[in-house]
Amino acid sequence: MPRKPSNIVYAADDKMPLGTLLVLGVQHATLALLFVVYPLVAATEAGLSFTDTQILITSCIIFMGVATILECLPRSKSGAGMLLVQIPNTAHLPLAVQALSAGGTALYAAMSLIAAVSQFSLTRFQNAMRAMFPPEICGVAVTMLGVALAAPALRRMFGLSAHEATTLLDLRYPLVSFTALLIIIVLAIFSRGALRLFAVAIGAGVGWALAAYVGVARAPAEPGLDALAFIDLPQLGWPGLAFSWAMLPAAVLTGIISAVDMLGTVVSMQRMDDADWRRADMGQAARAIRANTLSDAGAAVTGGFASASSSAAIGVAFATGATAWRIGVVSGVMILLAAFSPKLIGALTVIPDPVVGAILVYSAAFLIVAGMELILSRRLSDRRIFTVGLAVMAGLAVAILPELVHAAPTWAQPILESPLSVSTAVAVALNLFFRIGIRQEAAVTVTTDDNPFTAATEFLELQGDVWGARRDVVAAAIPVVAEAVEMLLDTGVAPGELEMRAKFDEMNFDVVLAYRGEAIEIPTLRPSPEDLLGDSAAVARFVGYMLSKRADKLVIGKTGDRQALTLRFEH
Amino acid sequence: MQIDRFVEKDVVITAVRGRLDSSTSPKLDEFMAVIPDGSSALLLDFAELTYISSAGLRVVLKAAKLAKGSGVTLAICGLIPPVHEVFDVSGFSTLIPIHPTRDAALAILA
Incomplete structure (x- = not known):
């Protein structure tokens, strides 16, 4: 209701x-x-x-x-x-x-x-x-x-009157x-x-x-x-x-x-x-x-x-x-x-x-x-x-x-x-x-030289404009995607670079992060915050849990021979 | 990112403006590595913090552990809703006292 x-x-x-x-x-x-x-x-x-x-x-x-x-x-x-x-x-x-x-x-x-x-x-x-x-x-x-x-x-x-001129x-x-x-x-x-x-x-x-x-x-x-x-x-x-x-x-x-x-x-x-x-x-x-x-x-x-x-x-x-x-x-x-x-x-x-x-x-x-x-x-x-x-x-x-x-x-x-x-x-x-020339999917490569927040903002805002996505959905997606990109690149889970791909179909705004490397683990229970001070795997697990709570849906899968972390935001 | 530090009623206030991510968090880490003598509490004023990543959370956690080890209280104030959500989801809001405003924090800490 x-x-x-x-x-x-x-x-x-x-x-x-x-x-x-x-x-x-x-x-x-x-x-x-x-x-x-x-x-x-x-x-x-x-x-x-x-x-x-x-x-x-x-x-x-x-x-x-x-x-x-x-x-x-x-x-x-x-x-x-x-x-x-x-x-x-x-x-x-x-x-x-x-x-x-x-x-x-x-x-x-x-x-x-x-x-x-x-x-x-x-x-x-x-x-x-x-x-x-x-x-x-x-x-x-x-x-x-x-x-x-x-x-x-x-x-x-x-x-x-619509028909007569009025003088006074x-x-x-x-x-x-x-x-x-x-x-x-x-x-x-x-x-x-x-x-x-x-x-x-x-x-x-x-x-x-x-x-x-x-x-x-x-x-x-x-x-x-x-x-x-x-x-x-x-x-x-x-x-x-x-x-x-x-x-x-x-x-x-x-x-x-x-x-x-x-x-x-x-x-x-x-x-x-x-x-x-x-x-x-x-x-x-x-x-x-x-x-x-x-x-x-x-x-x-x-x-x-x-x-x-x-x-x-x-x-x-x-x-x-x-x-x-x-x-x-x-x-x-x-x-x-x-x-x-x-x-x-x-x-x-x-x-x-x-x-x-x-x-x-x-x-x-x-x-x-x-x-x-x-x-x-x-x-x-x-x-x-x-x-x-x-x-x-x-x-x-x-x-x-x-x-x-x-x-x-x-x-x-x-x-x-x-x-x-x-x-x-x-x-x-x-x-x-x-609509001519507008694709419903777009991708950009992000490397360790890029700032994850800036890269996510520029790419998602551009695509949001092109597709006419809701402002609040794009604004909510940016920090979550930036967090995922930062974690994957900084922890070395995605060595060197990853592909950030966005898809839009009016009902969903999906962002897929494709990379070569190991899949991350998504725990169902919240890990201890102490994990943030642990090794790369512990940090990745902690961030994975946070992403699963902040996106409307998180899917871990594969695209070709690459890992694919998909973040879905309902539109 | 911009960091300002000042003392009010023996509380050391660190005000952070902008984004706290892997590229900016080392700067805050340096600020928080030393607890000034005579301070009764540390307050992180995040009223103008627009984004925090796990790297930023790591710095906050390190500062909280350092403060606890030194017998000093560390608190946070002024979180905007998207940043508050990060603290809630990560469980940090149960570890570290969070106050709605700087005045509210000072009323308790000072």
């Missing part, structure tokens, strides 16, 4: 009082439902009828709830078993607008299904995913999840936004107990009240909240299926982008929930993507908008210090129930923009740093530095230079609009390209 980090109050499997569970569930569900604005935008842009819009949103909400429950329930074949709350998938927005405009709900349903299949297909290649997404590439994806949130977050924070800043927007953000941060950092658990809800509540007071709270759209029923049976429909070759590439790529997005959120949660996190659990990521695929397919055939796990919810989990799966299940049930209340959904869509902006800024800030942490958890060679740096630059290019995107062919624009997809694609491509 993962070790709970000190800043987490309720970890993945922790139980909590019912009241706390309910309020945390409501907090997540409320935030998730705010994003129904995305399908609303798609419907408006595509000119959908009132009935089709209702179906698009209602089906989306129902399958958001279903997927959230599937994702959070533990020990399921489909679902991550961790706190992942679903929201409408922004990666689907361009596909939805284009498909709904060109061929109506039937075309979007078919394209959604194709995107789901494309998303699902990635889960069949977990080994390839491991190779394609080492921690620093996952880190790029997580960082860019945060960067992708920046523009919508900051626009809402400052009351700016309305200071009421940043006032509301900064107040809400300040409250969330102060409660998340300085408070304990209930105040911290409900930091986001309290910040949002105060922000909403302030927004109403200063007059930036939105009025509900016509026909108005009063006209909507409190309780009503949700409407679902079979939109039929239509096909378009022109839309196919966009659908396939939307599925891949969705899978990468899911991978980023799953890795962020894994890292937040495990103080000793080492590498992405691709099995868990694949289960998360499978659950998302199922719900997306369900949404597609019932006329709904696709969903994906929310990066904003990760920010909320971090702020509240609560990552328990039970919160997600409660949240999923609440989202499902919300589908039965048009008035509730209508009310949520009028939460003031600057309040949403504050929550998104908090989440973006967390994700950007979480991604950087992931990137820096590994040693970075020049190749890896440029893989990460150029990938981030590519994502920033499309984020800050939209004219670049507009200059691209129409079919490519939906992909290029996403800094996440651009950065991740560049990172994966460069990672594969820079």
Whole structure:
């Protein structure tokens, strides 16, 4: 079981009082439902009828709830078993607008299904995913999840429109936004107990009240909240299926982008929930993507908008210090129930923009740093530095230079609009390209003229950089290897020289010391320290015992006609 | 490696900075070979010692035996975690008193 980090109050499997569970569930569900604005935008842009819009949103909400429950329930074949709350998938927005405009709900349903299949297909290649997404590439994806949130977050924070030029800043927007953000941060950092658990809800509540007071709270759209029923049976429909070759590439790529997005959120949660996190659990990521695929397919055939796990919810989990799966299940049930209340959904869509902006800024800030942490958890060679740096630059290019995107062919624009997809694609491509010429085994000769510590440090750090090994593993290996080399050469067990060979396969970092001479003896009981003052054999025996305790595994064997002392360090 | 020696409250403190391995341990061996007159205890301050090999342990063991033979206490202080691990695994932490800091050591030795 993962070790709970000190800043987490309720970890993945922790139980909590019912009241706390309910309020945390409501907090997540409320935030998730705010994003129904995305399908609303798609419907408006595509000119959908009132009935089709209702179906698009209602089906989306129902399958958001279903997927959230599937994702959070533990020990399921489909679902991550961790706190992942679903929201409408922004990666689907361009596909939805284009498909709904060109061929109506039937075309979007078919394209959604194709995107789901494309998303699902990635889960069949977990080994390839491991190779394609080492921690620093996952880190790029997580960082860019945060960067992708920046523009919508900051626009809402400052009351700016994406379509209209603003001549004068309305200071009421940043006032509301900064107040809400300040409250969330102060409660998340300085408070304990209930105040911290409900930091986001309290910040949002105060922000909403302030927004109403200063007059930036939105009025509900016509026909108005009063006209909507409190309780009503949700409407679902079979939109039929239509096909378009022109839309196919966009659908396939939307599925891949969705899978990468899911991978980023799953890795962020894994890292937040495990103080000793080492590498992405691709099995868990694949289960998360499978659950998302199922719900997306369900949404597609019932006329709904696709969903994906929310990066904003990760920010909320971090702020509240609560990552328990039970919160997600409660949240999923609440989202499902919300589908039965048009008035509730209508009310949520009028939460003031600057309040949403504050929550998104908090989440973006967390994700950007979480991604950087992931990137820096590994040693970075020049190749890896440029893989990460150029990938981030590519994502920033499309984020800050939209004219670049507009200059691209129409079919490519939906992909290029996403800094996440651009950065991740560049990172994966460069990672594969820079693998050329890298061997998974390297060796160097060490003689009695060399300083064992310097030789071990230079060789292992270089190889650690090239292979992207964990910093702490390399740092732990260096003194143990140096000790072994010093003992073998100084005692004359390895006369004159030895070969230091390192191997890396992501799970293990092995160092083999090959030499001509006698094998050393590894005692199972600790020899007396007095042995250090004895002859070479006694010293070798004493050091052999120490090596067997300090490496994760020590193997004495032969390689050809030479003795081989293998020190294994689990990675 | 750098070695500084000074006396505080009749305790001879030897502060070692850097790495203590086969190439540097002879220097510490020379320092520890003589126990200054009038000293009540010897303290090896390893707060800035980043690495110790079996050659370094051998010097520490020799110094401990010499001190014991002279009726003087030898103690160690300020071990960083990786070096502390070496002392624990080798069994030295049961042979020689280890204190977390120099002040803590002086409070007992002086």
